[in-house]
Amino acid sequence: MIDEFCGQRGDRVLFVGEGNFSFSLALAKLALDKDRLNQWTSTCYESKPVSEKASENAAALKGLGVSVAFGVDATKIDGNYDRVVFMFPHVGGKMKIQKNRRLLRHFSASAATAIADSDGGRVVVTLCAGQGGTDRELAPRSSEADTWQIVKMMADSGLQLVDAKPLASTVAEMLPDYASFGYRSLDKGFHTENAVVHVFALNSFDGGLDFVQKRLKLLSRERRTCEVAVRLATLLGPDFEVDADHDEGHGAPDLKRYKGTTIPRVLLSFDFSLELGSNPVKVFVLTRKVLGSLKKACAEGDVTAYNATEHCFDSFDESWQEMWTELPSVSPASYSHDLSFWSREDLAIADLRKLVWLRCGDFVSSFEVIDDTFVGADSRRSYTVRIVYKTHAFALGPETAYDLHRKHLGAALVDKFGVELR
Numbered sequence: 001m002i003d004e005f006c007g008q009r010g011d012r013v014l015f016v017g018e019g020n021f022s023f024s025l026a027l028a029k030l031a032l033d034k035d036r037l038n039q040w041t042s043t044c045y046e047s048k049p050v051s052e053k054a055s056e057n058a059a060a061l062k063g064l065g066v067s068v069a070f071g072v073d074a075t076k077i078d079g080n081y082d083r084v085v086f087m088f089p090h091v092g093g094k095m096k097i098q099k100n101r102r103l104l105r106h107f108s109a110s111a112a113t114a115i116a117d118s119d120g121g122r123v124v125v126t127l128c129a130g131q132g133g134t135d136r137e138l139a140p141r142s143s144e145a146d147t148w149q150i151v152k153m154m155a156d157s158g159l160q161l162v163d164a165k166p167l168a169s170t171v172a173e174m175l176p177d178y179a180s181f182g183y184r185s186l187d188k189g190f191h192t193e194n195a196v197v198h199v200f201a202l203n204s205f206d207g208g209l210d211f212v213q214k215r216l217k218l219l220s221r222e223r224r225t226c227e228v229a230v231r232l233a234t235l236l237g238p239d240f241e242v243d244a245d246h247d248e249g250h251g252a253p254d255l256k257r258y259k260g261t262t263i264p265r266v267l268l269s270f271d272f273s274l275e276l277g278s279n280p281v282k283v284f285v286l287t288r289k290v291l292g293s294l295k296k297a298c299a300e301g302d303v304t305a306y307n308a309t310e311h312c313f314d315s316f317d318e319s320w321q322e323m324w325t326e327l328p329s330v331s332p333a334s335y336s337h338d339l340s341f342w343s344r345e346d347l348a349i350a351d352l353r354k355l356v357w358l359r360c361g362d363f364v365s366s367f368e369v370i371d372d373t374f375v376g377a378d379s380r381r382s383y384t385v386r387i388v389y390k391t392h393a394f395a396l397g398p399e400t401a402y403d404l405h406r407k408h409l410g411a412a413l414v415d416k417f418g419v420e421l422r
């Protein structure tokens with residue numbers, strides 16, 4: 001857990017909003033490696049030491065080789081780092097939920113720029129119990145609206161939550177000199193029980209919308225799945241293509257020997273002549289990710305463990321998204337948006353659903369038609385669809401979610417079906 005805060009040897013680490021500097025000093029005393037500590041910078045917001053103890057701590061940090069600076073605004077970070085750490089950010093005062101969210105938002109923009117040149121850069125934010133509002137809280141609040149919504153606040157800067165864990169008592173034991181500072185902006189500690197350490201990495205939406213095409217390219221790069229990709233591309237039609245430089249003979253895995261077990265039953269019953277509605281790509285996601293363990297379990301005569309994965313075949317099921325992603329999001333945020341439009345009389349819901357899946361499979365977790373009526377003297381057809389955006393594949397913030405909804409999906413509907421958005 002200590003590594004979450006200091007990273008690797010040689011990492012440039014910036015501590016912001018340190019208050020009395022006791023946290024970074026406690027860590028530095030543990031690290032005690034000059035080469036490492038020379039790369040650390042510890043800062044506080046206040047223009048001078050907040051207490052005598054803070055002065056002593058700052059001097060001790062300098063003695064260990066850590067750079068110290070006062071009056072540093074975490075929303076305006078200068079320089080490049082591999083790790084930016086903010087312990088218990090707070091604007092001060094009581095009941096400032098909106099201001100604290102804004103602090104996180106502005107901090108995330110500057111921290112994201114600060115780690116942009118780092119390979120494996122991380123932004124680490126620790127919040128008191130319940131504040132963050134993720135599903136990793138040990139003491140969750142009853143409503144998301146009462147939380148600081150840390151995942152959403154950090155996401156529009158491209159910061160994706162990749163880990164979240166309790167600031168366990170073992171950490172407190174390892175850092176006995178850490179004395180939290182700033183209860184109601186005073187030189188007083190606060191409760192840190194059940195606090196959560198949130199770790200973010202940069203992973204923005206790359207602007208590509210063509211989910212299936214991108215996946216086909218990925219599949220076609222692997223020997224084991226390239227033939228599958230070619231077959232799928234053929235099935236999906238002339239709009240899809242794959243890289244053709246693959247070895248013949250290294251195609252789809254032979255699953256016949258697993259006949260009779262749960263997942264293979266689904267795999268073997270998969271009919272390549274079916275329409276896209278059966279989500280063929282999911283089959284291969286599953287094949288790629290679970291085949292190794294499936295073989296092992298079959299060899300050991302235990303196949304029941306795989307029953308649970310059967311639900312991966314439901315439309316827009318996020319569990320398969322998670323399996324597919326290299327750097328999966330922890331507790332991804334979700335956003336529900338409605339889209340209303342006039343359409344042709346014969347536009348089928350199945351076609352709408354297919355387009356949404358094809359273009360937005362990476363970031364849509366549900367699609368529902370909530371209104372389908374004929375309105376007005378000329379009986380024009382009016383649709384309203386409700387789409388829930390949620391993804392394990394990249395940082396999805398409120399602005400990105402809305403852009404995906406209006407500009408990308410809305411535009412795709414206009415383009416493909418000639419609908420008129422309302």
Ligand SMILES: C[S@@+](CC[C@H](N)C(=O)[O-])C[C@H]1O[C@@H](n2cnc3c(N)ncnc32)[C@H](O)[C@@H]1O
Nearest residue numbers: 017018019045073074087088089090180181182
């Ligand atoms: C609850 S205290 C926590 C202090 C210390 N990190 C700790 O763990 O004891 C919140 C701290 O956030 C700092 N802070 C508030 N806004 C800030 C900003 N824009 N930039 C840097 N620090 C800020 C305050 O100065 C204060 O020291």
